[in-house]
Amino acid sequence: MKRAFTSLLRGLAKTRRAIEDGIESALGRGGGLDETALEEIEETLIAADVGVETSLHLVDSLRVRRDRGDAPDDAGTIASALADEVKKILEQAADGPPVDNGHPPHVIMVVGVNGVGKTTTIGKLAHRHVARGNRVVLAASDTFRAAAGEQLTVWAQRSGADLVGGHDGGDPASVAYDALDAAAARKADVLIVDTAGRLHTQKNLISEIEKIKRVLGKRMPGAPHEVLLVLDANTGQNAVAQAKLFDEALGVTGIVLAKLDGTARGGIVVAIARELGIPVRYVGLGENIEDLADFEPGPFADALVGAAGGESPANAA
Numbered sequence: 001m002k003r004a005f006t007s008l009l010r011g012l013a014k015t016r017r018a019i020e021d022g023i024e025s026a027l028g029r030g031g032g033l034d035e036t037a038l039e040e041i042e043e044t045l046i047a048a049d050v051g052v053e054t055s056l057h058l059v060d061s062l063r064v065r066r067d068r069g070d071a072p073d074d075a076g077t078i079a080s081a082l083a084d085e086v087k088k089i090l091e092q093a094a095d096g097p098p099v100d101n102g103h104p105p106h107v108i109m110v111v112g113v114n115g116v117g118k119t120t121t122i123g124k125l126a127h128r129h130v131a132r133g134n135r136v137v138l139a140a141s142d143t144f145r146a147a148a149g150e151q152l153t154v155w156a157q158r159s160g161a162d163l164v165g166g167h168d169g170g171d172p173a174s175v176a177y178d179a180l181d182a183a184a185a186r187k188a189d190v191l192i193v194d195t196a197g198r199l200h201t202q203k204n205l206i207s208e209i210e211k212i213k214r215v216l217g218k219r220m221p222g223a224p225h226e227v228l229l230v231l232d233a234n235t236g237q238n239a240v241a242q243a244k245l246f247d248e249a250l251g252v253t254g255i256v257l258a259k260l261d262g263t264a265r266g267g268i269v270v271a272i273a274r275e276l277g278i279p280v281r282y283v284g285l286g287e288n289i290e291d292l293a294d295f296e297p298g299p300f301a302d303a304l305v306g307a308a309g310g311e312s313p314a315n316a317a
């Protein structure tokens with residue numbers, strides 16, 4: 001956990017620095033937390049992809065405190081007041097870890113547009129479960145891209161998971177069905193289904209993924225138990241649109257925010273939590289098998305906004 005949080009701080013450093021600079025420059029005018037300063041802080045938050053609505057809400061919380069007479073007046077106090085608000089938003093969306101259904105396999109579908117990090121995330125997740133002693137099966141239901149199956153095969157080997165593949169151009173839903181069959185027969189604990197992120201049209205993509213979901217539920221009532229949407233942390237506001245699209249079609253149960261290492265746009269999950277109420281489950285912090293951390297609202301909020309008294313990257317190293 002310690003290592004994961006340190007990486008998280010590193011991943012969010014750019015975003016945090018931008019927000020800290022924004023707050024300091026807003027106060028630099030010498031007018032304290034006046035309207036001009038609040039506006040500048042709001043702009044800084046919007047630039048960090050916290051979203052317009054959510055940025056307004058956050059700045060409002062500062063205004064309320066100011067008007068009550070307990071204005072946070074130095075950059076550190078303002079940052080920690082913002083971090084508290086961010087934490088609240090993220091905690092409201094969180095609903096605890098998914099309940100163990102008691103009848104394995106636990107079926108996880110992984111969805112998202114092309115290139116966001118689905119297959120890599122599946123490799124990392126498989127590794128996690130295998131390390132806990134679970135038997136894991138991966139379903140190669142991205143049959144659209146020739147290389148996708150090979151890529152998943154490599155992750156299966158690295159993580160020690162079984163793979164059920166199709167052939168290129170095969171029917172992704174029947175691959176998923178066969179994989180669930182195999183997982184049940186082998187008494188696997190977890191089945192993770194990879195899916196395509198691009199088809200000829202977006203409509204085709206969504207209906208293909210809906211069909212995979214339906215077929216899984218036919219083979220095993222209640223499956224899939226989780227629909228994880230992978231978002232690329234660099235995407236910015238378009239990630240909100242992607243989340244809406246997949247959530248309306250499939251009912252997303254959780255988000256994986258991949259590529260949080262080295263982005264200046266980590267604020268996007270706050271907007272998604274507030275606007276869609278979907279919890280973030282994991283964050284991707286690199287391309288290696290270990291680079292997946294559980295999402296924790298508190299540490300994340302501190303790392304994003306730079307709360308006073310929290311760890312700085314310097315003393316966390």
Ligand SMILES: Nc1nc2c(ncn2[C@@H]2O[C@H](COP(=O)(O)OP(=O)(O)O)[C@@H](O)[C@H]2O)c(=O)[nH]1
Nearest residue numbers: 114115116117118119120258259284285286287
């Ligand atoms: N830096 C970084 N790169 C990642 C992360 N997750 C995935 N990638 C890279 O993103 C690219 C696309 O990943 P892939 O899993 O193939 O995406 P998919 O098309 O959604 O399955 C690959 O080059 C991955 O190595 C992450 O958390 N951090």
Ligand SMILES: [Mg+2]
Nearest residue numbers: 118119142148
């Ligand atoms: Mg893929």
